[in-house]
Amino acid sequence: MFTYFKRISIFSYGLISYLIFFATFVYSIGFIANLPFAPRTLDGEPRLPFWTALGIDVLLLAIFAVQHSLMARPAFKAWWTQWVSPAAERSTYVLFSSLALILLYSYWQPLGGEIWNIENRSGRLVLGATFGFGWALVFYATLLINHFDLFGLRQVWLNLLGTPYTELEFKTPGAYKLVRHPLYLGWFLCFWATPTMSATHLLFAVLTSIYILAAIQLEERDLLRAHPEYADYRSQVPMLLPRIGGREKAAGGREAA
Numbered sequence: 339m340f341t342y343f344k345r346i347s348i349f350s351y352g353l354i355s356y357l358i359f360f361a362t363f364v365y366s367i368g369f370i371a372n373l374p375f376a377p378r379t380l381d382g383e384p385r386l387p388f389w390t391a392l393g394i395d396v397l398l399l400a401i402f403a404v405q406h407s408l409m410a411r412p413a414f415k416a417w418w419t420q421w422v423s424p425a426a427e428r429s430t431y432v433l434f435s436s437l438a439l440i441l442l443y444s445y446w447q448p449l450g451g452e453i454w455n456i457e458n459r460s461g462r463l464v465l466g467a468t469f470g471f472g473w474a475l476v477f478y479a480t481l482l483i484n485h486f487d488l489f490g491l492r493q494v495w496l497n498l499l500g501t502p503y504t505e506l507e508f509k510t511p512g513a514y515k516l517v518r519h520p521l522y523l524g525w526f527l528c529f530w531a532t533p534t535m536s537a538t539h540l541l542f543a544v545l546t547s548i549y550i551l552a553a554i555q556l557e558e559r560d561l562l563r564a565h566p567e568y569a570d571y572r573s574q575v576p577m578l579l580p581r582i583g584g585r586e587k588a589a590g591g592r593e594a595a
């Protein structure tokens with residue numbers, strides 16, 4: 339009876355964590371694109387002196403980066419699953435990531451200043467479409483890997499059924515044949531594709547890009563340890579930019595899993 343109650347509690351926790359993540363993900367679109375539905379956005383009138391605002395923004399991004407990368411490492415997972423149920427580990431990671439983002443969105447400080455502003459209608463449309471494509475690519479890449487595992491729902495569901503968890507296999511379906519990190523490529527498009535680039539937006543885009551490039555090094559180190567075949571994949575498929583005219587070449591003849 340107690341076991342069943344515990345499983346239902348863990349499942350509810352996973353579901354709530356997922357819903358919080360999903361709401362944060364949708365809010366992120368409004369935050370970055372300064373859409374009217376978002377009460378706090380990337381750009382706006384500066385409220386604090388430049389250097390104070392800059393310091394706060396860098397600190398907020400650093401908090402997210404440390405949380406997101408540290409808690410994803412296998413050694414950290416092994417350590418803290420002494421206290422957190424292994425079935426709830428991924429949901430807790432997702433919840434903490436969402437909380438770090440909510441903190442960032444709540445206290446973000448606009449810096450003002452304009453780097454570029456494209457007034458040409460076609461140019462604005464192309465950049466808007468690229469921004470939208472970036473978000474779609476991020477979501478699509480989660481489906482290719484396993485959306486429900488990435489966000490912890492598969493783990494809490496299997497636990498509810500009393501079925502042992504099985505690790506995801508290494509696979510290279512769809513866009514993973516063209517680049518090794520389609521999801522991160524999507525983030526690059528979301529962060530850089532804007533018709534109006536303010537100093538605030540540029541800071542956000544530069545720092546998140548540096549973070550993604552560093553996170554790729556850590557992620558690939560773990561992938562190489564867990565899946566020896568990743569070395570072969572890495573030598574054949576580009577990291578972020580697809581080779582022109584080279585799907586077969588890039589995929590190196592691999593079959594989709």
Ligand SMILES: C[S@@+](CC[C@H](N)C(=O)[O-])C[C@H]1O[C@@H](n2cnc3c(N)ncnc32)[C@H](O)[C@@H]1O
Nearest residue numbers: 479483507508509510514518519520521522523
């Ligand atoms: C947020 S996802 C990002 C995946 C990938 N870096 C991308 O940009 O599309 C991170 C998780 O995906 C896993 N992962 C990355 N590439 C993978 C692949 N080809 N097959 C299975 N899992 C993968 C990593 O181990 C990590 O747990």
